Amino acid sequence: MLLRTAWRRAAAAVPVAPGPKSEAPTRGLRLRVADHAPQSAVPSDTATAPQAESVLRPLYMDVQATTPLDPRVLDAMLPYLVNYYGNPHSRTHAYGWESEAAMEHARQQVASLIGADPREIIFTSGATESNNIAIKGVARFYKSRKKHLITTQTEHKCVLDSCRSLEAEGFQVTYLPVKKSGIIDLKELEAAIQPDTSLVSVMTVNNEIGVKQPIAEIGRICSSRKVYFHTDAAQAVGKIPLDVNDMKIDLMSISGHKIYGPKGVGAIYIRRRPRVRVEALQSGGGQERGMRSGTVPTPLVVGLGAACEVAQQEMEYDHKRISKLAERLTQKIMRSLPDVVMNGDPEHHYPGCINLSFAYVEGESLLMALKDVALSSGSACTSASLEPSYVLRAIGTDEDLAHSSIRFGIGRFTTEEEVDYTVEKCIHHVKRLREMSPLWEMVQDGIDLKSIKWTQH
Amino acid sequence: MAASSRAQVLDLYRAMLRESKHFSAYNYRTYAVRRIRDAFRENKNVKDPVEIQALVNKAKRDLEIIRRQVHIGQMYSTDKLIIENQETPRT
Numbered sequence: 001m002l003l004r005t006a007w008r009r010a011a012a013a014v015p016v017a018p019g020p021k022s023e024a025p026t027r028g029l030r031l032r033v034a035d036h037a038p039q040s041a042v043p044s045d046t047a048t049a050p051q052a053e054s055v056l057r058p059l060y061m062d063v064q065a066t067t068p069l070d071p072r073v074l075d076a077m078l079p080y081l082v083n084y085y086g087n088p089h090s091r092t093h094a095y096g097w098e099s100e101a102a103m104e105h106a107r108q109q110v111a112s113l114i115g116a117d118p119r120e121i122i123f124t125s126g127a128t129e130s131n132n133i134a135i136k137g138v139a140r141f142y143k144s145r146k147k148h149l150i151t152t153q154t155e156h157k158c159v160l161d162s163c164r165s166l167e168a169e170g171f172q173v174t175y176l177p178v179k180k181s182g183i184i185d186l187k188e189l190e191a192a193i194q195p196d197t198s199l200v201s202v203m204t205v206n207n208e209i210g211v212k213q214p215i216a217e218i219g220r221i222c223s224s225r226k227v228y229f230h231t232d233a234a235q236a237v238g239k240i241p242l243d244v245n246d247m248k249i250d251l252m253s254i255s256g257h258k259i260y261g262p263k264g265v266g267a268i269y270i271r272r273r274p275r276v277r278v279e280a281l282q283s284g285g286g287q288e289r290g291m292r293s294g295t296v297p298t299p300l301v302v303g304l305g306a307a308c309e310v311a312q313q314e315m316e317y318d319h320k321r322i323s324k325l326a327e328r329l330t331q332k333i334m335r336s337l338p339d340v341v342m343n344g345d346p347e348h349h350y351p352g353c354i355n356l357s358f359a360y361v362e363g364e365s366l367l368m369a370l371k372d373v374a375l376s377s378g379s380a381c382t383s384a385s386l387e388p389s390y391v392l393r394a395i396g397t398d399e400d401l402a403h404s405s406i407r408f409g410i411g412r413f414t415t416e417e418e419v420d421y422t423v424e425k426c427i428h429h430v431k432r433l434r435e436m437s438p439l440w441e442m443v444q445d446g447i448d449l450k451s452i453k454w455t456q457h
Numbered sequence: 458m459a460a461s462s463r464a465q466v467l468d469l470y471r472a473m474l475r476e477s478k479h480f481s482a483y484n485y486r487t488y489a490v491r492r493i494r495d496a497f498r499e500n501k502n503v504k505d506p507v508e509i510q511a512l513v514n515k516a517k518r519d520l521e522i523i524r525r526q527v528h529i530g531q532m533y534s535t536d537k538l539i540i541e542n543q544e545t546p547r548t
Contacts, residue, residue: 056539060484071485071526072519317495372539413484421540 059373059418063258063409064207064235064353069303070260070412076306077262080299088298089287099298106305110267113308114233114252115243122268122288123301127234127255128158129281130268131201133291134230134251135162137278138199139171146198152176152184152213153394155203156232163201181345182211182395190221199228204236208391208407209344210353212240219248228276234258234266238311239319239350244269250276256300260412261307265300268292318412319351325410325419326351332423337430339443341401343392354408355392357401360440361433366406369429373422377406461513469513470497473520479527481534483541489523 060068080102086095088103104118111118124130139149151163153175163173174192176184184202193200200222202213215231222229233242234255244252252269256262270276270291284293311318334340339359358366363377377389388402397405408422434440439449470493477489503509 055536056542057536059538059540068484071480071489071530072522074529075522075526317492413488415484415487417540 056372058371059421061409061414061418061422062374062376062407063411063414064210064407065376065409066257066263067260067411068413069262070307070310072310073261073303073306077299077303080302084298086298088296089285102302103296103298106301109305109309110254111269113238113242113312114254114269115245116269117272119289120244120269120272122270122291123296123304124266124268124292125264126257126266127156127232127253128266129292130253130255130266131156131158131230131232132162133268133278133281134253134270135159135199135201136166137281137291138228138230138251138276139166140169141277141279142198143171146196148172148174148194148197149199149201150174150176150189150192150197150227151201152178152203154178154182154206154208154211154391155201156207156234159201159203159232178394180396181348182206182209182343182391183213183345183348184218186214186217186221189218190225193221193225193227197225197227199230201230201232203232203234204242205233205240205350205353206344206391207235207353208389209355209395210235210350211344212236212348212350214348215242215249216247222250223248235350235353238308238315239352241315244271251278254304256304256307259307259311262300262303265297265304267304314412322410322412322414323351325414325416326354328416329408329410329419329423330354330356332420333426336427341397343395343397343405352410354410355405356408357392357397357405358430359401359404360437360443361404361430363404363406365433366404366426366429369433370406370422370425373425375406375408375422461509466497466509466513469516469520473516473523476520476523476527479531480523481527481530483538485526485530 080099084095084098084102086093086097086099088096088099090096090099103123107118107121107123110116110121122133124133135149139146147170149163149166149171151159151173160175163171163175167173176188176192178184189200200218202215202218204215205212213231219229228250229248230251230253231249232253234253235258236242237252237254238259242249242252249269250271254267254269256265256267268291270278278291280291280293282293287293287296330342333356334342337358341357341359343355343357367375367377388397388399389405392402392405406426410419442452443449473493474490477486477493480486480489500512503512
């Protein structure tokens with residue numbers, strides 16, 4: 001009791017809201033200085049910062065890249081980072097037992113979100129590891145009889161890369177194309193399944209354009225042809241209702257940091273009835289049913305479990321809100337600007353991921369102009385390269401439109417004010433950049449750009 | 458313990474809103490205030506006393522979570538967001 005009041009007094013001494021303070025923990029990147037009227041443009045060297053300078057952080061509209069921790073998740077994790085630090089695989093003392101109990105509780109929470117049995121959940125370091133286990137593990141286990149896999153061209157890099165490495169091992173992989181809407185053609189899938197196909201892998205919700213694949217139908221097809229069905233549900237878990245039994249899913253990848261949980265943790269769902277056999281990638285002490293050896297990080301899995309439980313409770317509320325905000329964003333932009341294309345099917349679409357192409361505007365320059373909003377064009381894992389996203393190329397977007405695309409992410413914590421601010425800045429900068437664009441001028445004059453013969457110099 | 462009265466529920470509601478306004482992070486602050494309002498509004502017509510008590514107990518636990526997380530947020534606070542200066546004190 002005494003400690004509590006002392007702590008409260010100490011905490012009360014800390015200012016409620018961060019004002020301009022020179023000794024503030026400057027772990028955050030000093031990005032933008034607020035313009036105070038009397039001061040002239042403040043140079044970027046903050047060593048001699050005047051007292052009145054304050055730096056403002058950009059709005060976060062990139063939830064497909066990662067999400068902030070929900071306070072309820074952090075609250076669940078902290079005891080396991082402070083006091084309950086036992087190894088969950090220590091069988092001989094209370095520290096181990098309490099840690100194991102927390103791990104099993106988290107397993108139950110994850111299973112409950114997707115309609116699975118807790119024994120079917122294996123904790124991993126993230127969806128990338130889960131995808132690797134699913135694809136390489138299943139392929140290698142059945143390689144004596146089955147040497148073919150099917151996936152799509154719009155999958156996440158880790159899935160495509162796993163398939164590529166399997167091709168080097170002698171497997172055959174079919175990369176299904178997608179329609180202009182971003183959704184696969186079910187007839188093509190059926191035609192692609194061969195007698196020696198072991199696995200079909202199709203992601204539930206795409207991280208770049210937000211399209212929802214017809215998972216239940218794909219599950220039905222795979223189950224009738226006796227082929228295992230894996231889905232990378234990193235962007236879908238906790239956001240849309242998923243049931244591994246209704247949708248006949250055999251393997252599913254789950255990512256912690258896409259559902260307001262911690263980074264560095266994920267899970268893989270591996271069906272037990274009928275049993276899916278997987279060859280383990282990581283050897284060791286046999287933890288996680290031998291599928292993934294290594295000490296399970298209790299604080300992280302507790303966070304993942306809490307995130308899943310919160311997501312289950314908040315799914316309907318969040319979905320309603322995010323749909324409304326997404327509608328607001330798209331409508332406002334499309335009403336104020338001509339020549340804006342939304343990439344991906346408008347109907348089979350997760351509302352929180354909006355990918356727009358602004359014709360006659362270069363995507364990177366728009367991103368730089370929108371420096372007060374954290375946005376992305378294409379996925380984080382491909383943003384280092386300058387080539388346009390392979391997902392946009394797969395849905396048949398023209399090269400120039402592919403370069404002009406921006407992805408807006410709306411999440412649980414996004415406010416209407418943030419959406420309005422983003423829309424306002426976006427419209428302003430697109431108009432400004434188009435004013436400067438000679439291509440735009442030509443279009444305004446009625447010239448058809450496709451008819452121009454660009455000469456070589 | 459006697460079933461929670463209307464006055465107790467309202468006290469809890471006010472306490473949760475009051476505490477939530479101290480979140481130093483804009484996104485957490487706005488979410489907490491909005492969610493609390495919407496949750497209490499959504500459940501305002503619940504009649505079953507057992508259900509009411511369960512909801513009240515959950516709210517009390519959530520209030521404790523908010524208190525702890527507000528403290529932590531204040532200890533690790535950082536700069537404000539770009540729109541916080543322009544924002545009217547609505548949320």
